[in-house]
Structure formats: C-alpha cells, structure tokens
Amino acid sequence: MTTFSVSGGYFRLDDQPVFIHAGEFHYFRCPREDWRARLQQLLDCGFNAVAAYIPWLWHQPTPDLMDVDGHSHPLRDLAGFLDLATEMGFWIIPRPGPYIMAETINEGVPPWVFEKYPHASFVNQYGKVENIASYLQPDFLKCVDEWYAAVFAVLAPRQITRGGKIIMIQLDNEMGMIHWVRNIIDTNPDTINRFAEWLDKTYHDDSPYPSLDVPAKRLYLMDRIRNPQPDSVRVIEDYRRFFRVYIREYMTRLWNMARAHGMEVPPVVNIHGFGNGGKTFPIGISQLIEAMEIPGMISATDVYPLHIDEGNLHHITLINEMTKAVQSPEQTLFSIEFQSGGNQDFGGTQSSLYDLHSRVSISLGMRAINHYLFYAGENHPILSPVKRHDWGPPIRKDGTTRRHYHRYRSLSNVIRAYGEALVVAQPKTVTTIGFILDQYMTEVNNEFTRPFTDTLTHQRDVILFDFIARGLTLTHRPFNCIELARGTLDSAKTPILWLMLDKACDAPIQQKLANYVSEGGKLVIVGRLPEETFGHTPCTILRDALGVQIARVDPPFTQTHIHAFKERDIPASFVETYTGEVGEVFATTADRDETVGFIKQVGMGHVMMLGAAFGAMVPEDLGVFDTMATRIGLPRLFRMSDWADVRVSEGDQGSFLYITNFQDDPIHTEIWMQGEPLFNGHTIHLPARRGAILPLHWRMHDGITVHWLTTEPLEISENDVEVRLFTDSAFKIPLAQISLDGYQCVSGNLIERGEDGRFLIDAIDGVFIFKKG
Structure with missing residues (x-):
C-alpha cells in the first residue's frame, strides 16, 4: 500500500520526494456526464492530483437533507466523484470546509444554520449581525460536527492510509480573512467571554486593565470595542493577539472532530491575504501563525498576483520566503490556491502569467501546487444567485480551452523529465x-x-x-x-x-x-x-x-x-x-x-x-x-550581459538554473555565477515572456551526465539499447556538454572533445540519442 508522508522538507510517496501538481475542479458546478472528460483534460496537462471544495450548503441545504451520494441531485454524488478521480489515477485533496468561500452564499455555510441558531452569528463592533459564524460558538460547532460526520463517512475510507487516494484534507478556508477584509471585531458574547478569560491568563496580576470582576470586565471590553476611546488602543491590540489563539483553538476543534470521524491524513491550513500585489499577504500569516504551528499541520498559500514582471517579482519572492520561515520545516513550500484564472477571453491577464509564475515559485522551492480554479461552470441557486461561474480559467464551461491551458503540459513535461533530481534540489541563497x-x-x-x-x-x-x-x-x-x-x-x-x-x-x-x-x-x-x-x-x-x-x-x-x-x-x-x-x-x-x-x-x-x-x-x-x-560585503551571485531573473537550486543529483524573461522581446545573454562563466560562455537565448529550467551537472541517467544544456528537456525515453533526450524546439539549436560512461552519442554534431572526457554536442532536431557501448 502506498504511503504519503511529510518529512525532511518534502512531500513523500513511499518515502520518495514527489512534486504534487494539482488542479482545482468543482464537481458541483459541472454536469456529471462531463466529469470524466474534464478530469482527462487535467491528466492531459500532466497533473497528478486534483483538489476540490466540498460545499456544506450544497450537500445539506436543509437540516433534514444530507446528501453525499447523489440521491437527491447527481451533482451531490461526492462519493462518485472521488471514485472517478481515483479510477483515473489522481491523488486527491478534498476541502470540506465548513467555510469554502468560492463565491458561494454565506461563504459555504447553509443559511439554515443562522436561521436555527441566530445566536451563533458574528456580531461586529457596531452591533450588526454578520452573515458569518462566531467560530467557537457551541451551536455552530455542533452543526459542523454533524456535517463532518456525514462528509468524513465518504472521505475516511478513501484516504491513502486505507488504500485510497486522498493524501491531505484542508479544514475550513482562509480563517480570519473575512474579519480582516471587512475590518470587523467579534462581539458575540461567547467570543467576548473567551477574550476576557485570555486577558486574565495572559496578564495574571500585572494587568494594564481596570481591576474588575468577570461580568464588569466583559462590559468594559464590549464598551471599548463598540465605543472607541484612546485607551481602546490596547484593547484592539490585545484582541488581535487573542484572535491568533482563538483561530488555533478553532482549527484544533475542527481537526479533533475530523479525527473523531476517521480523518488520518495530514490537515492543511491555507493562508490568505494576497492583496496589493501580495504586500498584505503577511497579515494572513500573522492571523494564522498559531494554527500553522500546531504539530502536524501543513501550511499552504493562496496567491493571486494577476500579473508578473520585474515590477512585482520581489513580492512573490518575499512572501514565499516569509512563508518558508514560519511553516513546519518538515514540509515543502505549497500553494493550495495558485492563480490559474483571470484570463478572460476579451482582455485580462496575459496567458504567460501562469507559466512564468509557476517557474518562479518552483525556483523558490515550491514543490506542491494546486492551480485554482481550473474550470468554469454554473451555480445552482442554492450555491449562488449568480448562475455563471467563469473567472477566466484554462477550461471554459463547455470544455473548450483558453490559450494558457496549453502551457501547463510543457512545464509538466520538464518537471517529469528532471524527476526527483529537481524535486530535491534546494534554492541557493546568499x-x-x-x-x-x-x-x-x-x-x-x-x-x-x-x-x-x-x-x-x-x-x-x-x-x-x-x-x-x-x-x-x-x-x-x-x-x-x-x-x-x-x-x-x-x-x-x-x-x-x-x-x-x-x-x-x-x-x-x-x-x-x-x-x-x-x-x-x-x-x-x-x-x-x-x-x-x-x-x-x-x-x-x-x-x-x-x-x-x-x-x-x-x-x-x-x-x-x-x-x-x-x-x-x-x-x-x-x-x-x-x-x-x-x-x-x-x-x-x-x-x-x-x-x-x-x-x-x-x-x-x-x-x-x-x-x-x-x-x-x-x-x-x-x-x-x-x-x-x-x-556591507555582499556581491551579486549572478552577472548577465542582458538582464533576466536567474536563480539556481542545488542538489546531489544535479543543479538547475532557472532563467526567466519577463520582457515582450527575446533576450540573448551570457551568465556568470560567482564570477565564473556558465555554459562555457555560450549565449542563452530566451523568447519573449518565456522561462527555462536548465541543468548543471545533472545525472540524467546511469552513465550519462549533462554538465549543461542550453534548452529544456521535455522527455527521456529508453529501451534496451539506447536513451533519447528530447528538448524544447522553441529555443535556438541546443548545445550540451555531456560526460558518458558506457554510452556513445549518435546524434547531433560533435563540436568539441575535451581532455576531461566531456563532449560538446549540438542537436539540430533537438534530440540527443545515446547508445550503449
């Protein structure tokens, strides 16, 4: 039985580091008869996993109707969807809420919850009841537990720990995001009670607050939140710190409920906050830091850059490095919502964004990506009053594809060709x-x-x-x-x-x-x-x-x-x-x-x-x-004759140079690393808005080492007598410096044979053929 584990900075299948490449599919927005065809399109991109929200309000629209097998509507057949994905070979990442957002009514929580338990609602600092729950209110948690009992009856037997394909499960979604975006403070009595208790535990006898009994302290806090005064500053600052702990308690409750109903795979907490080009993203990290630090928790980012070039490249770099600094050191960098939409047919994001953003993120050490959202669809009125759900993803509602769909396959081919060597290579920083x-x-x-x-x-x-x-x-x-x-x-x-x-x-x-x-x-x-x-x-x-x-x-x-x-x-x-x-x-x-x-x-x-x-x-x-x-004594790691973004990852099986051209024109550049020329001084050619992952001293195969290559590998095939390396024809005629042991190169032109046993070879057709002997 295959195992999934998180250790040593990697996600592992059968203890081997693996790249998780997923797309998000909302089965509840797509006709059931089209599920197989849509999932096939994901396979055709070279992806190995699928993720999906599971909307509570869709599967339990009324208190007395719980449907996860499709008996009331075919698009509620969660079990059927999961079994189809399993049959087609996908690893699966379910996201069952209770909150899912995803442009649904009440962010995915059934309206009947608030109708039946109005006191479970979030009450903001102005006394207004919001259409979200106070997370730890007992009646809300009771409803969540009933939902988890039903949904985990489907999920639990399909986990990898029981021979299935579910490898991780995201609990809730973007906890605290609504509170930040709306600038709202929870004054539900349950939350105020918890806040007062937290203050007592935090300050003990050294409290900066008036010495009050518990009821009076609650009234004091409520007054300072609803009627701001100069001394409300400390109340708000303490509330923010309290809410970190509050979110941790909420996540802990959800995980305990899920485990009680059979959850055995690791939980995921997703980090929101990608506003202002990503500059607000650390606000989400701050809100969720206590939940991220729960032992065994996997952290994952939600990133929506909208565009990528030299002007915002540093945003993406910084937020990924900040995330790595505080996530569990056992895991890899993981984005569970990695923008794949926004490319509307008549304007919108450039189709090159998705490939370039992926490459930059991989260069920073990301080894798990869920491209969100990969498909357009339609909403049932229970989900949303807006029927059309199309934010410019790669696949339209009718199954036709937008231009950026075809870029995914090429990158998947490169990742597959490099295999574990690329997965384990780590970014070099200075x-x-x-x-x-x-x-x-x-x-x-x-x-x-x-x-x-x-x-x-x-x-x-x-x-x-x-x-x-x-x-x-x-x-x-x-x-x-x-x-x-x-x-x-x-x-x-x-x-x-x-x-x-x-x-x-x-x-x-x-x-x-x-x-x-x-x-x-x-x-x-x-x-x-x-x-x-x-x-x-x-x-x-x-x-x-x-x-x-x-x-x-x-x-x-x-x-x-x-x-x-x-x-x-x-x-x-x-x-x-x-x-x-x-x-x-x-x-x-x-x-x-x-x-x-x-x-x-x-x-x-x-x-x-x-x-x-x-x-x-x-x-x-x-x-x-x-x-x-x-x-201050910090030289540049790279120098170039024409600017592009360039980074290197290093590993025991080879190193990989990530070079990305964000310009609308091609570039031709020589590259020096730590003062030494790369590629023996040969020029690297990159088309407009393209990136390349180029190998350095890559052990491609037993007996074949690629010291450098001026284009990307797309596929390696082998039989009993030969090994073939297929490369990307979009670049200039590829040059490669190769060492061989037990093989000879029978394709291309031998340009130079070095005294160190290295061969400089070009391949006009982009194919290098190595025969045994």
Whole structure:
C-alpha cells in the first residue's frame, strides 16, 4: 500500500520526494456526464492530483437533507466523484470546509444554520449581525460536527492510509480573512467571554486593565470595542493577539472532530491575504501563525498576483520566503490556491502569467501546487444567485480551452523529465531578510489604532518590499527569511541580515539584534530605530547598543530629499537623523546635511543604518541599494550581459538554473555565477515572456551526465539499447556538454572533445540519442 508522508522538507510517496501538481475542479458546478472528460483534460496537462471544495450548503441545504451520494441531485454524488478521480489515477485533496468561500452564499455555510441558531452569528463592533459564524460558538460547532460526520463517512475510507487516494484534507478556508477584509471585531458574547478569560491568563496580576470582576470586565471590553476611546488602543491590540489563539483553538476543534470521524491524513491550513500585489499577504500569516504551528499541520498559500514582471517579482519572492520561515520545516513550500484564472477571453491577464509564475515559485522551492480554479461552470441557486461561474480559467464551461491551458503540459513535461533530481534540489541563497510578524498584526482597526497602522503599512510596503526585497531580487542576490521573534540568529549561519525597523520593537528582539551585531553579524537596518515595545513600554536596547542618538524625526509622511553615496536629491519620507559615534556617513539630508545613513563597527560586527523610506523605483535608487550591498560585503551571485531573473537550486543529483524573461522581446545573454562563466560562455537565448529550467551537472541517467544544456528537456525515453533526450524546439539549436560512461552519442554534431572526457554536442532536431557501448 502506498504511503504519503511529510518529512525532511518534502512531500513523500513511499518515502520518495514527489512534486504534487494539482488542479482545482468543482464537481458541483459541472454536469456529471462531463466529469470524466474534464478530469482527462487535467491528466492531459500532466497533473497528478486534483483538489476540490466540498460545499456544506450544497450537500445539506436543509437540516433534514444530507446528501453525499447523489440521491437527491447527481451533482451531490461526492462519493462518485472521488471514485472517478481515483479510477483515473489522481491523488486527491478534498476541502470540506465548513467555510469554502468560492463565491458561494454565506461563504459555504447553509443559511439554515443562522436561521436555527441566530445566536451563533458574528456580531461586529457596531452591533450588526454578520452573515458569518462566531467560530467557537457551541451551536455552530455542533452543526459542523454533524456535517463532518456525514462528509468524513465518504472521505475516511478513501484516504491513502486505507488504500485510497486522498493524501491531505484542508479544514475550513482562509480563517480570519473575512474579519480582516471587512475590518470587523467579534462581539458575540461567547467570543467576548473567551477574550476576557485570555486577558486574565495572559496578564495574571500585572494587568494594564481596570481591576474588575468577570461580568464588569466583559462590559468594559464590549464598551471599548463598540465605543472607541484612546485607551481602546490596547484593547484592539490585545484582541488581535487573542484572535491568533482563538483561530488555533478553532482549527484544533475542527481537526479533533475530523479525527473523531476517521480523518488520518495530514490537515492543511491555507493562508490568505494576497492583496496589493501580495504586500498584505503577511497579515494572513500573522492571523494564522498559531494554527500553522500546531504539530502536524501543513501550511499552504493562496496567491493571486494577476500579473508578473520585474515590477512585482520581489513580492512573490518575499512572501514565499516569509512563508518558508514560519511553516513546519518538515514540509515543502505549497500553494493550495495558485492563480490559474483571470484570463478572460476579451482582455485580462496575459496567458504567460501562469507559466512564468509557476517557474518562479518552483525556483523558490515550491514543490506542491494546486492551480485554482481550473474550470468554469454554473451555480445552482442554492450555491449562488449568480448562475455563471467563469473567472477566466484554462477550461471554459463547455470544455473548450483558453490559450494558457496549453502551457501547463510543457512545464509538466520538464518537471517529469528532471524527476526527483529537481524535486530535491534546494534554492541557493546568499543573504537573509529578517522580519517581525507582529508588524503585520494590524488586521482590524479603529480610529485610534489607524494612525499607527497607516505608518507601519507605509514602512512595510516601501522599505521591506520595495527597497530591500526588490533591491536584492533585481541585483541577483537571492535571499531567505527569518522571523525574528521565532528564529535563531547566528552570525556564522546568517552573516548578513537586512530588516525594516520602525519605532516599536519588543525588547527580546532588540536584544537579539544587539547580540547578533556584537558577535560578528553584519546588520543592515532601513527605517527608524525603535523607542518602545509593541506594548508601548519605552525600550531603546538596540539604539543604546549601537551607540548613537536620534537627532530629529520627521513627522509621518513628510516628503523630503536625501543624498546617498553619489546619488543626489533622492525623494524620501519618514527621515530620521542621528548624532554621536556614527562612524562612516553615507547619507545625509539634502537641506541640512544631517546624518541619515551610516556604517560603523559594533563589537565584532558592523551595522549599516539608513534612516529613510524610499523604494528602489528607478535605476538610481537601485544603484543606492547595490552600493549598500557591496559596501556591507555582499556581491551579486549572478552577472548577465542582458538582464533576466536567474536563480539556481542545488542538489546531489544535479543543479538547475532557472532563467526567466519577463520582457515582450527575446533576450540573448551570457551568465556568470560567482564570477565564473556558465555554459562555457555560450549565449542563452530566451523568447519573449518565456522561462527555462536548465541543468548543471545533472545525472540524467546511469552513465550519462549533462554538465549543461542550453534548452529544456521535455522527455527521456529508453529501451534496451539506447536513451533519447528530447528538448524544447522553441529555443535556438541546443548545445550540451555531456560526460558518458558506457554510452556513445549518435546524434547531433560533435563540436568539441575535451581532455576531461566531456563532449560538446549540438542537436539540430533537438534530440540527443545515446547508445550503449
């Protein structure tokens, strides 16, 4: 019996690392007679898995009608759908809610739940009843348990642990997303009671709140939430932290219910928040961090970039690295909602987005993708009052395909050709971005918390994303991330650390940073030095350790200009100036010549401080970043004669160079890695809006090593006498440098035979043939 496991940074089948390549299919929006044909289209793309929401409101439209076998409607035959997917060879990832969103009424929860149990509803800070549940309200959970009993009666026997094909199950969907998007705070009595209890456990005898008995404390909290006052700031900030624990408790309850009804495979929590090009995504991580840290939990992202090019590449890079920093180290990077829609027939997203986004994500270590949503369909009125459900996916309602459908097969072929060698290869990074998750704990606000949130949002977006992440990305300095409240800082393992700081930072993190520098780390800070904790207690540990004083702080959002290195009059805001032992000054205010940026030795390490906010929006700004990186001792990993995004993953079975051209014109470029030319100096040719995964020292087959290849492999076939390597004909005539042991190449032209036994061969028809002997 096949096994599925999560260990060592991989998803594994029979203990072998595997790439999970799935598409989302909503069986309840497609005629039953078309299910097989639609799933075949997924197989034709080279996918090995299918995911599906299972809508509660569809399968239990009334309290007394529960249908998961199709006896009341053919599109409720969940068992039949799962058995068909199993018959066709798919691994399966069910997503049974209770919440599914997916443009359904009440986000997937049956209306009768609220009609029967109105007190289970979420009541916002204005006293308005929302059309969502208060997650932990007992009657809501009782209804969920009844739903789970029915749906897991179908799911449980079909798990891989029992000889079936279900390998993971997502519980609920985007927990906390609605609360963030609507900016709503739950004042349901059940939630307020839990909040009051949490405050007692958290603060014990050192509470900043009035000493009140339990009923009075509940009234106090309710009043401060519904009638904001200056001291409501602490209430809202504590509520955000409480809600992390609340979501963890909700996920724990769901998992316990599911296990009671037979769930044995790992659970999945999906992370929402991909707004503003991805800059808000860490808000979702912050909301869900406690649930993500439940032992055995698999974390997965929801990503919808809408487009991809040099302008937002760093968004995608940063959010993936932030996710890796806080997810279980046992799992691979996994996206359970990876945009495959948005390509409407008359306008919309470029069809190249989906392939390019996939390639970039794989280059960052993603080894499990569910392309969402892969099919258009129709809604029954129970699901939605809007009949048409078509957001531009690869497959239309009638089964015809849009242009981007055909790109999936090609990438699947490349993944299959490389096999386990690509799956196990790990991205090479040269530096680290530090981040503080509490800087993203800003999902709900009132008029008194809003100014702090607006300032923090600006600093996050402009500095962390558009200066640090963009600067590293566009100058070919690949990075990983560390969450500073959770991760360990070791100057030997993390020699250079970049981070955005603002006026609040908790004491343990400030001390950790001070220790890191004094012990030999190189710390690059952009922003402003902290003067208090997130709880608003004065704290200047880091500033004191650096031995500088703050001379002046511009009011928030004040626009001014600074000089940095040789660049003059750079537009900037949130400027802070320094005095004291600032060491070497590299940036000053344009009008007063006050110190804004400096480099100095602190203990055994160095700190580089830039007290200003501006993004790397033009080449001059990027030049400032590049000079900062060079001065702190961080060279570029790659250099190119014509710019493209390039990254490398390294493994025991070979390394893989990911090169991506986002331009509307082809590029022809030479590539140097760590100062050495790749491909023996030969030019790489990439068509417009195309990417390539090129091998370096890849053990393609026993006796055949491909040291490099200037195009992508699509297929390897073999028989008793020969091995054939088929490559992509979209590129120029492929060149390959190959070592052979027990084989000879009988195709193409031998260009050069090296003294080291390597052969330089081209293949006009794109096929390399190796015969035994």
